[in-house]
Amino acid sequence: MQTILVTGGGRGLGLVTAGKLARAGHRVVLVARTRQSAEDAAAQIRAADPSARVEPRSADLSRHSEIRELAAAIVAEVGVIDVLLNIAGVLQTSPTRRVTADGFEETLAVNALAPFLLTALVFPALVRSDSARIVNVSSRLHLPGSRGRPVDFDFDDPQLQHGYNPDRAYKNSKLAVMWLSYELQRRLGPRTITVNAVCPGFVPVTAAASTSGWLRWMMTHVLPHMPFATSIDTATDSLTFMALDPSLDGIGGKFYADRHQIESSAEASDPEEARRFWALASSLTRLDPDWPTASQAPPQTGRG
Numbered sequence: 001m002q003t004i005l006v007t008g009g010g011r012g013l014g015l016v017t018a019g020k021l022a023r024a025g026h027r028v029v030l031v032a033r034t035r036q037s038a039e040d041a042a043a044q045i046r047a048a049d050p051s052a053r054v055e056p057r058s059a060d061l062s063r064h065s066e067i068r069e070l071a072a073a074i075v076a077e078v079g080v081i082d083v084l085l086n087i088a089g090v091l092q093t094s095p096t097r098r099v100t101a102d103g104f105e106e107t108l109a110v111n112a113l114a115p116f117l118l119t120a121l122v123f124p125a126l127v128r129s130d131s132a133r134i135v136n137v138s139s140r141l142h143l144p145g146s147r148g149r150p151v152d153f154d155f156d157d158p159q160l161q162h163g164y165n166p167d168r169a170y171k172n173s174k175l176a177v178m179w180l181s182y183e184l185q186r187r188l189g190p191r192t193i194t195v196n197a198v199c200p201g202f203v204p205v206t207a208a209a210s211t212s213g214w215l216r217w218m219m220t221h222v223l224p225h226m227p228f229a230t231s232i233d234t235a236t237d238s239l240t241f242m243a244l245d246p247s248l249d250g251i252g253g254k255f256y257a258d259r260h261q262i263e264s265s266a267e268a269s270d271p272e273e274a275r276r277f278w279a280l281a282s283s284l285t286r287l288d289p290d291w292p293t294a295s296q297a298p299p300q301t302g303r304g
């Protein structure tokens with residue numbers, strides 16, 4: 001039995017993944033944006049399986065103060081985390097740039113800064129596991145040539161104060177997730193904690209929640225039947241695979257889709273860019289850029 005922390009557990013892929021993990025007998029700490037949505041999600045999982053071990057927790061991941069409170073409670077009360085599944089994310093469709101209460105562009109804040117900060121703050125609980133896994137949900141959309149506005153991360157304007165576009169914000173944030181995943185694994189070295197990024201596939205049914213009007217109708221009724229679409233079941237099987245499959249023991253610093261390692265973009269694999277984003281993320285979240293320090297890292301075991 002593993003203890004698995006799942007963000008985005010209130011709905012969408014996070015909720016279904018949390019349900020599958022709990023039904024498989026694992027202890028799931030389910031994080032949703034509000035107390036009510038976390039409790040509703042936990043109740044839904046328990047309704048399907050009364051023996052499911054699911055513990056609702058809440059935090060608005062766009063607010064660093066709430067991430068800090070959540071992490072402190074988890075480290076104190078949950079103790080050990082074997083798997084951290086950073087699933088929560090936003091995909092805006094409005095051309096209007098949204099700013100969080102902390103003053104950050106929302107897509108970057110929720111998709112990249114939040115998992116970065118949460119991972120750092122719950123790290124003491126991951127270190128207590130024999131072999132912890134961190135799984136960060138990215139997207140193939142960070143690859144060059146994907147549909148819509150191209151990925152275009154500008155370190156002089158990381159929060160898109162100029163030239164905001166929701167597609168660009170999303171792709172940049174998922175590129176940032178790649179950088180953070182790879183850089184954390186480089187810093188951990190061949191240790192017991194592994195970090196991978198995953199694309200769940202294009203899942204129109206859950207992505208529909210971010211849309212409205214005709215696009216929502218297409219996402220709900222038409223696109224799920226297209227050959228390029230992924231079902232919720234397949235996408236969440238791929239996330240549970242990342243969390244638990246023994247074939248991934250000791251494998252980190254990789255990008256997966258459909259249960260297979262795939263190539264990320266050349267930009268994502270650039271260690272200089274990754275270090276640069278790590279420094280930026282550390283400064284925006286007020287974390288020590290040298291995290292994880294030697295004292296936080298678990299002893300070397302030759303894996304990874």
Ligand SMILES: NC(=O)c1ccc[n+]([C@@H]2O[C@H](COP(=O)([O-])OP(=O)(O)OC[C@H]3O[C@@H](n4cnc5c(N)ncnc54)[C@H](OP(=O)(O)O)[C@@H]3O)[C@@H](O)[C@H]2O)c1
Nearest residue numbers: 008011012013033060061062087088089139202203206207
């Ligand atoms: N669906 C796809 O085609 C697709 C493709 C590639 C990658 N992804 C990624 O997969 C992940 C899950 O996506 P999904 O399809 O399940 O989307 P979804 O149905 O829109 O779910 C997004 C989840 O993130 C949570 N979230 C958003 N902002 C939050 C905040 N400030 N605080 C706390 N929680 C917040 C949402 O909670 P609320 O209910 O409170 O909003 C929801 O649980 C995302 O990272 C997404 O980028 C999805």
